[in-house]
Every structure is written in structure tokens, then in C-alpha cells.
Amino acid sequence: MSLSRGEAEALDAADPLAGLRQEFDLPDGVIYLDGNSLGPPPRTALARLSRTAAAEWGRDLILSWNLNGWMEAPLRIGGKIARLVGAEPHEVAVADSTSVNLFKLAAGALSLRPGRTTLLAQTGEFPTDLHILQGLAALLGERARLRIVPEGELIAAIDEDTAALVLTHVHYRTSRRWDMAAVTAAAHAKGALALWDVSHSAGAIGVDLNAARADLAVGCGYKHLNGGPGAPAFLFVAERHLGTIRQPLTGWLGHAEPFAFEDLHRPAPDVRALTTGTPPILSLAALEAGIDLHLSVDRAQAEAKGAALSDLFIALVEAGCPELGLASPRRAAERGLHVSLTHKDGYAIVQALAARGVIGDFRAPDVLRFGVSPLFTRFTEVWDAVEALRDILATRAYDRPEHRARKAVT
Numbered sequence: 001m002s003l004s005r006g007e008a009e010a011l012d013a014a015d016p017l018a019g020l021r022q023e024f025d026l027p028d029g030v031i032y033l034d035g036n037s038l039g040p041p042p043r044t045a046l047a048r049l050s051r052t053a054a055a056e057w058g059r060d061l062i063l064s065w066n067l068n069g070w071m072e073a074p075l076r077i078g079g080k081i082a083r084l085v086g087a088e089p090h091e092v093a094v095a096d097s098t099s100v101n102l103f104k105l106a107a108g109a110l111s112l113r114p115g116r117t118t119l120l121a122q123t124g125e126f127p128t129d130l131h132i133l134q135g136l137a138a139l140l141g142e143r144a145r146l147r148i149v150p151e152g153e154l155i156a157a158i159d160e161d162t163a164a165l166v167l168t169h170v171h172y173r174t175s176r177r178w179d180m181a182a183v184t185a186a187a188h189a190k191g192a193l194a195l196w197d198v199s200h201s202a203g204a205i206g207v208d209l210n211a212a213r214a215d216l217a218v219g220c221g222y223k224h225l226n227g228g229p230g231a232p233a234f235l236f237v238a239e240r241h242l243g244t245i246r247q248p249l250t251g252w253l254g255h256a257e258p259f260a261f262e263d264l265h266r267p268a269p270d271v272r273a274l275t276t277g278t279p280p281i282l283s284l285a286a287l288e289a290g291i292d293l294h295l296s297v298d299r300a301q302a303e304a305k306g307a308a309l310s311d312l313f314i315a316l317v318e319a320g321c322p323e324l325g326l327a328s329p330r331r332a333a334e335r336g337l338h339v340s341l342t343h344k345d346g347y348a349i350v351q352a353l354a355a356r357g358v359i360g361d362f363r364a365p366d367v368l369r370f371g372v373s374p375l376f377t378r379f380t381e382v383w384d385a386v387e388a389l390r391d392i393l394a395t396r397a398y399d400r401p402e403h404r405a406r407k408a409v410t
């Protein structure tokens, strides 16, 4: 299948979500295909940030903790994220970073499965997930064993010592999507828990943690949720584990009564026990605006448009850029919202595209990643981006020293 630019224009004209683009502050002349790494700012987020800084921090000062709902923000916003990931509001809290939340919940998984010591993961996962598990296992010594098996061997490796498997729902490099319900059921069949990282799926595709019987989950606030650079992350604990789960970062705001100022830590009976210290209010203000925007959108329409955009991207690339490999599954139901292509000069190609205003990213050794968003990507942008890619490949415009020089962030 290939499609003319006029046909892409017709798709935009018929798109029921086209108006949402106006909600984002995107610069002219840029085709942004990297919302899977850093979501762009909703206009409401920028307004919320200035209001929270000037009116709340600036005028109400410390009274804001009570007056402006600062204290409740982590659970209030967690409750909103719950609606995007198929959880109950009291099962989700916003806190810390994805890395830190994974540390807490992986330790928490061990606390829920006394007598079992293995945390099971697979190679090729997003590095922080494996690195955090390595740090936790080193800290716990004999009480925990980290087993990292080759990709594809995870389910067969679950055994009677497995406390939990830790797995990313949508893979950062390939966009491959796991069947969350099936993998969770395989873990449960052996008495193990499933801890999911939904960083690349929350706000992007349908996620239904409770329908899949997931036990625990972590996810990122600054990718598809548009929370802003370094936005706080979220964590999910299924209701059946709340009150029982224990985590080691027992800070004062996870205490049952923080303002009793007790010497001994008594964990809160609810999901607050998984939070640690003072929440980053300015970042939460931006994140809440991003979440509110997502909640205003019809999920079924968003999912259908996301699949259509990424399907179109693949079809155009396959028709126009035969020298590129496809590292993502071809069926939309088997991937997230980014499409991964391969080329040995991938880094230089991504740089050459950026010089033409098309922003994707590169993941070593040879993957070019392009993310679409049903909230702000236009069908014509997908068409124009692939046309730029086709031209850069045909003319070898990427083959210049300035495109090959590696920057710190790829």
C-alpha cells in the first residue's frame, strides 16, 4: 500500500481528534516524532506551571500544602492515571522516578513472596530496569537472586523460587508489546508475581492492569503522558497487595501519620506507603495538566488513530525506503506507538532528519525510532517525515561529518 499526500490530507480532514493538536505548544516547522521519549507540553501545562509558581508558591507560600491541594496531589493525580491504565484510583500513586519506583516495588515483590528469592528479567530491557534490579540484588545478598535470561526465554524460566518477573510491556527499542494477561497468568501459575513497566504504554495504547491481573507496575510521566522533562513517575499496587507489601525506602510521607512526627516508621495502610518524601509540586502541576488532557480524549478513538498513524508510517517506509529494516512488529496490536527501523548509518540519518525539522531518535547500535501520538501527530506529518527520510537516503544527505559526530544524548 502507498498513499499520496492528498490522501493523507483527507485523513487529517476526517480525523475526529485533529483539533487536539491546538492544545500543544509545538514549534512551527517541526515534525515531532519523539513524544515517546519526551512528550511535548500541553498549553494547559505551561499555564498551570506559571499559576502554581506565581499564585500558589509565590502568594500562598507554605499554606499551599493545605490551601491548594499540594498534600493530596500524589494520590489525586495517581487516581487520574489509574483511569488510563485500567486500575482503581486507590491503587496508584505518583512518586519519585520510574527507576526509584522499580526499586521499591521489586523489593516489595520479595516482601509479598517470603521464602522465594528470585527476581526474573530478560536481556535487552531498558537499562535502568536491569541496573536497578542489580543494585537491589547486591544490597540484599543471599536474600535475593537476580536471574536475567535471554530474550524469549522468560516464561519458561519461571520456577518455584521466582518471587516476581519484571518486564516492560512495550519494548523501548523494538516497540514489541507483550500480552500482559498471558504473561501474568504464566507467572501466577507458578505462584510468582508480575511487575510490569508500562513506561512506553501508559497514555499510548490500551493498558488494563486489573483485567490482566497484574500485581505491580511502574510507569513514566514524561513520555506519552506529557508531564514534562523529569516528571515524576507512578506506581501501581493491586488492591490485594495493599497493606501487606513492604518497601525499604520508608520515608516520612509513607508513614501512617506523617505529622505525628514519630521516631518509628509505621507504614500507611494504603498506597501512600509506597511513597517516600516531599512531592515535587511544580512538576506535578505540569503532569496533572497532561493527564487531564489525556482523560478528555475518547480512548477508543485515540487507540484507533495511534494504530492508523503508525501503520501508515510503516507502509510508506516499506514503499519508499527499501534500504531500511523494520525492527517493530508489523501488526499494530503487537506494538506500541513507536516504530523502529534499522540502518547501519542510523545515527547520521536521524541527525540529517533533525536538520530538516523531523525529530526522531536513535538507539544504539542501529535503531532509528519514530513515535506518533493520536493527540498531536497529523497524517500529513507522517507523510512528510517519510518523504524527508526517502530523500535523505536517496541523496545520501546523511553522509556528512556534521551528521556523524555523536552528541551526548542520542
Ligand SMILES: *Cc1c(COP(=O)(O)O)cnc(C)c1O
Residues within 6 Å of the ligand: 097, 098, 099, 100, 126, 128, 129, 168, 172, 197, 199, 200, 220, 223, 233
Ligand atoms: C523511560 C523509561 C524509564 C525511565 O526511568 P527514569 O527513572 O525516569 O530515568 C524506565 N524504564 C523504561 C522501560 C523506560 O522506558
